[in-house]
Amino acid sequence: MAPLLEVRNLTVAFDTPDGTVHAVNDVSYSLEEGETLGIVGESGSGKSVHALSMVGLIATPPGRIVRGEVLFNGRDLLALSQRELFEVRGKEIGFVFQDPMTSLNPVLTIERQIAEPLRRHFGMSASQARTRVVELLELVGIPDAARRARQYPHEFSGGMRQRVMIAIGISCNPKLLIADEATTALDVTVQAQILDLVRDLKKKIGTTVIWITHDMGVVAGLADTVQVMYGGRIMERGPVRAVFHDPRNAYTWGLLKSLPHGGRRGVTRLYQIPGNPPDLTKEPVGDPFAPRNPFATERCRTETPPLGEVEGSVAGHKAAAWYDLRAALAATQVQP
Numbered sequence: 502m503a504p505l506l507e508v509r510n511l512t513v514a515f516d517t518p519d520g521t522v523h524a525v526n527d528v529s530y531s532l533e534e535g536e537t538l539g540i541v542g543e544s545g546s547g548k549s550v551h552a553l554s555m556v557g558l559i560a561t562p563p564g565r566i567v568r569g570e571v572l573f574n575g576r577d578l579l580a581l582s583q584r585e586l587f588e589v590r591g592k593e594i595g596f597v598f599q600d601p602m603t604s605l606n607p608v609l610t611i612e613r614q615i616a617e618p619l620r621r622h623f624g625m626s627a628s629q630a631r632t633r634v635v636e637l638l639e640l641v642g643i644p645d646a647a648r649r650a651r652q653y654p655h656e657f658s659g660g661m662r663q664r665v666m667i668a669i670g671i672s673c674n675p676k677l678l679i680a681d682e683a684t685t686a687l688d689v690t691v692q693a694q695i696l697d698l699v700r701d702l703k704k705k706i707g708t709t710v711i712w713i714t715h716d717m718g719v720v721a722g723l724a725d726t727v728q729v730m731y732g733g734r735i736m737e738r739g740p741v742r743a744v745f746h747d748p749r750n751a752y753t754w755g756l757l758k759s760l761p762h763g764g765r766r767g768v769t770r771l772y773q774i775p776g777n778p779p780d781l782t783k784e785p786v787g788d789p790f791a792p793r794n795p796f797a798t799e800r801c802r803t804e805t806p807p808l809g810e811v812e813g814s815v816a817g818h819k820a821a822a823w824y825d826l827r828a829a830l831a832a833t834q835v836q837p
């Protein structure tokens with residue numbers, strides 16, 4: 502079966518007074534129907550821009566899609582007109598962004614806001630839409646849905662507003678749901694509830710999900726596949742277990758090593774990846790992580806490593822590295 506989404510060589514830049522920001526560089530991956538992909542990477546690594554540019558949501562200018570294709574159900578989204586993209590957004594691809602306070606309109610009732618895409622995409626009547634809104638609010642776990650639907654965003658708690666955003670994101674039963682830091686601002690209990698909800702929805706409606714987050718724990722609990730981004734590139738990608746237990750890219754290794762973990766030895770001092778994030782206004786040359794990578798070779802500085810299948814791991818585990826991380830760690834006797 503053809504993948505639901507196939508991103509090929511996606512490259513996005515911003516033309517700014519300080520120069521060209523190379524935000525997304527040659528990103529290629531595919532996503533099967535029903536799969537949940539977790540995307541991680543430090544701030545500025547291109548996670549949001551990659552997702553927004555796929556569906557025509559970056560401002561152009563300053564943004565510019567330099568090249569690439571984004572095949573969704575076999576159709577190149579980058580070749581569609583704004584009008585055609587408008588049809589795809591919300592209907593076939595749903596979004597949930599961080600900070601529902603700025604994403605929800607404060608002067609419209611929750612019902613109006615959830616009903617809007619339903620009326621727009623399906624031509625539902627007001628009463629049909631109302632029934633569906635209540636159904637959706639119940640689905641995302643909002644009690645007393647019929648009454649709550651008539652309220653305004655400020656009458657909802659942060660967690661409840663985030664549920665409303667998810668209700669909007671899934672209202673048209675999208676084939677693909679893209680969530681960008683959708684639970685980051687929420688406390689852990691609410692976050693856990695929302696993740697349960699997403700797992701539940703996947704079971705009920707079988708949505709394919711891209712979940713962008715800083716939180717490796719969330720990825721571990723939700724995703725089938727994890728994709729690690731750095732400097733606008735994919736550094737490593739694969740089944741969550743394989744990548745977390747046997748990372749082959751030094752950035753992934755650093756990220757995992759910097760996670761707090763208790764264990765029998767108690768809390769150890771947290772590792773911090775040394776150095777600074779890459780300057781994206783420089784023309785990308787070589788491996789973007791090379792300047793911060795203790796295992797980098799000369800080749801890493803001059804030649805970009807391709808994202809290739811990893812030897813001795815499971816199928817689909819890919820990493821971009823010229824060095825052999827396992828051998829390098831063994832040689833320095835650093836604990837993996």
Ligand SMILES: Nc1ncnc2c1ncn2[C@@H]1O[C@H](COP(=O)(O)OP(=O)(O)OP(=O)(O)O)[C@@H](O)[C@H]1O
Nearest residue numbers: 515522524543544545546547548549550551563781
């Ligand atoms: N409108 C813009 N103009 C100029 N540069 C931009 C613009 N939007 C994004 N960028 C730059 O593109 C790069 C990638 O940004 P992006 O928002 O994708 O990062 P991110 O991985 O989502 O980070 P975060 O985890 O903080 O959300 C950053 O260097 C950012 O400054």
Ligand SMILES: [Mg+2]
Nearest residue numbers: 548549550681
């Ligand atoms: Mg972002």
